[in-house]
Amino acid sequence: MHKLNPFVLTALLAVMTQAGGATPVAAGTLDDILARGELRVAVQTQGPPFSFMDKNGTRTGSAIDLTTLMAAEMGVKIVYLDFDWDGLLPALMSGKADILAADMTPTLARATKVAFTKPFIYVGAVAFAKAGTGFDSIAACKAPGTKIAVLFGSTGEKIAAAVFPEAEIKSYKGGGTLLLDAVNTGQTNCGVNDSSAVAAQSAAYDADTFTVMPEMLSKEPLAYAVRYDSMDLLSWANLFIDTTALDGRLQANLDYWVNSDAWQAAH
Amino acid sequence: MLLNLNTRVMLEFLPEIWQGFLATLMLSAAGFAGAMVLGVIACGLSIQPARLLRAPAVVYIDAVRATPLLAQLYFLYFGLPRLGILLPEMLIGVIALSLNSGAYIAEIIRSGILSIQRGQVEASISSGMTYLQRMRLIILPQALRPTISPLIGQAIVLVKDSSLLSLISVVELTRAGQRIAVERFMPVEGLVATALAYLVLYYLLKLLAGLWSRQNRLPGRA
Numbered sequence A: 001m002h003k004l005n006p007f008v009l010t011a012l013l014a015v016m017t018q019a020g021g022a023t024p025v026a027a028g029t030l031d032d033i034l035a036r037g038e039l040r041v042a043v044q045t046q047g048p049p050f051s052f053m054d055k056n057g058t059r060t061g062s063a064i065d066l067t068t069l070m071a072a073e074m075g076v077k078i079v080y081l082d083f084d085w086d087g088l089l090p091a092l093m094s095g096k097a098d099i100l101a102a103d104m105t106p107t108l109a110r111a112t113k114v115a116f117t118k119p120f121i122y123v124g125a126v127a128f129a130k131a132g133t134g135f136d137s138i139a140a141c142k143a144p145g146t147k148i149a150v151l152f153g154s155t156g157e158k159i160a161a162a163v164f165p166e167a168e169i170k171s172y173k174g175g176g177t178l179l180l181d182a183v184n185t186g187q188t189n190c191g192v193n194d195s196s197a198v199a200a201q202s203a204a205y206d207a208d209t210f211t212v213m214p215e216m217l218s219k220e221p222l223a224y225a226v227r228y229d230s231m232d233l234l235s236w237a238n239l240f241i242d243t244t245a246l247d248g249r250l251q252a253n254l255d256y257w258v259n260s261d262a263w264q265a266a267h
Numbered sequence B: 001m002l003l004n005l006n007t008r009v010m011l012e013f014l015p016e017i018w019q020g021f022l023a024t025l026m027l028s029a030a031g032f033a034g035a036m037v038l039g040v041i042a043c044g045l046s047i048q049p050a051r052l053l054r055a056p057a058v059v060y061i062d063a064v065r066a067t068p069l070l071a072q073l074y075f076l077y078f079g080l081p082r083l084g085i086l087l088p089e090m091l092i093g094v095i096a097l098s099l100n101s102g103a104y105i106a107e108i109i110r111s112g113i114l115s116i117q118r119g120q121v122e123a124s125i126s127s128g129m130t131y132l133q134r135m136r137l138i139i140l141p142q143a144l145r146p147t148i149s150p151l152i153g154q155a156i157v158l159v160k161d162s163s164l165l166s167l168i169s170v171v172e173l174t175r176a177g178q179r180i181a182v183e184r185f186m187p188v189e190g191l192v193a194t195a196l197a198y199l200v201l202y203y204l205l206k207l208l209a210g211l212w213s214r215q216n217r218l219p220g221r222a
Helices: A006-021 A029-036 A062-074 A085-093 A155-163 A176-185 A195-202 A231-246 A249-257 B007-012 B014-046 B051-066 B069-083 B089-114 B118-126 B131-168 B173-184 B187-215
Strands: A038-044 A077-083 A099-104 A121-123 A125-130 A147-151 A168-172 A190-194 A210-212 A220-226
Touching: A029 A038, A029 A062, A029 A231, A038 A062, A038 A085, A062 A077, A062 A099, A062 A231, A062 A249, A077 A085, A085 A099, A085 A220, A085 B173, A125 A155, A125 A176, A125 A195, A147 A155, A147 A176, A155 A168, A155 A190, A168 A176, A176 A190, A176 A195, A176 A210, A176 B069, A190 A195, A195 A210, A220 A231, A231 A249, B007 B014, B007 B173, B007 B187, B014 B051, B014 B089, B014 B131, B014 B173, B014 B187, B051 B089, B069 B089, B069 B131, B089 B131, B118 B131, B131 B173, B131 B187, B173 B187
Parallel strands: A038 A077, A038 A099, A147 A168, A147 A190
Antiparallel strands: A099 A220, A121 A220, A125 A190, A125 A210
């Protein structure tokens, strides 16, 4: 094997550096955000308690409060972009949004496309059914031919297929409240969704409309996501989670929005 | 950008796309058949001189044309169970497509009938023809020809409208394409595969329409 001529090597390096120089050097997502003065966040239109329109028509929720805090800490304005659940990742990947703030589980499959922050909470999926229909346990929902409502493209869809192999899985697009409607109207017998979402969304119905099974079908972290070309923003977001976890602001947010129904009085 | 398409994933999901294609074909065919029946009945009623016969047809046509298909679909899916009527989503899909297109088809056929000059009706009346004879021998053969092209148009609209059925958990072509987006996070691949399949359906319809009108050389102006 012959040695590379040092002159050739130098020339090659020079060409490569030149080629690299053709694209702007800075071009970090954080720089872009600071330059344009706004943080663009992709959120779910109807996904209480993380992001939703409350009864006064105001956008609110855990993710809304946290990302508003993010923008305040960065010193920029915040802009929200509304999507259905399955529109969130495409919005982030296409560059419409800088960060995706939803109750999303960082799965290995999703992580092939986007970079997830540290988890900000751990939740689990639960099954629920309409009270008084006889579907009062996981075992009852496992009966062959049972119709199970899940959110299209959600982790609940995968869990339901594994836990209820003989059931008929019905996938809905548009938000967790559709699952509750599908179960409430009898179009499906049971539903599977995150415990926090079920607890928050079933509050809009008469008490005792639904039976929520106590078993957690899974334990899942929830995290925000950025693009893989936004490593600067990812470090910043992770530091934000660490900082707010240490000073108690994260826990206060989660205690208000997720771990209790305290928010329901005001929203 | 189209050169960057991940054709490997598109091929991998070909069985799903094919299933979706067949489902869309089936739903659309059933929907269109129902729409033709509803359309002919509604049109027949809407051209009656008696107000009592005309009123229900006019209410139906106006109600359907004034509201979006999505609203009609959600009404049938989430609204009917509250009235104690629980139907499977496939059936609801076909009913929604039939109800929706039926109203437009009624108007298409009615415009064909109204395009026949008054003199021909008067001539057939004075020849002693009954109402049914008049319709069968004079009016309908002429009225049908100009409606073929708008009817094909309506069939094409119906095929594309059937994509909304994915929202009530029916697995059809659009939902099959969305699978690629949520399983592999490749929305463009999913959309392109779906669009190509719809294009195939469109040309299939065009081909059938061409064959049909060539085989049945209908009388009247070309």
